[in-house]
Amino acid sequence: MQVSKGLNVMIDDYPLEAKIRSINSTKLSLIDRYGFLINIYSKDRKPTSIFDESMGKTYRLYQ
Numbered sequence: 001m002q003v004s005k006g007l008n009v010m011i012d013d014y015p016l017e018a019k020i021r022s023i024n025s026t027k028l029s030l031i032d033r034y035g036f037l038i039n040i041y042s043k044d045r046k047p048t049s050i051f052d053e054s055m056g057k058t059y060r061l062y063q
Contacts (some may be wrong), residue, residue, distance in 0.1 A: 001040075001047050001050065001061055003028065003040065003042075003047060007023070007028065009028075009030070009040070016030070016032065016038070017032065017033045018030035018031060018032045018033065018038060019031050021037070026041060026042055026043070027040065027042070028040040028042070032054075034054065036052070036053040036054040037051070037053040038050065038051065038052055038053065047061050048060070048061055049061055
């Protein structure tokens with residue numbers, strides 16, 4: 001997963017089509033094209049986990 005400075009999100013080299021719901025220093029909250037919530041959590045400006053409302057799961061990201 002990559003999040004660009006322009007807040008474009010790529011997962012496995014595919015762009016995630018979503019709109020920004022909110023953002024702060026540790027969480028980027030998005031709404032995907034189906035209306036589901038996606039939260040990307042970060043530490044030290046690097047993504048650490050992602051919550052996918054459509055699956056009801058949080059996935060840890062390994063660097």
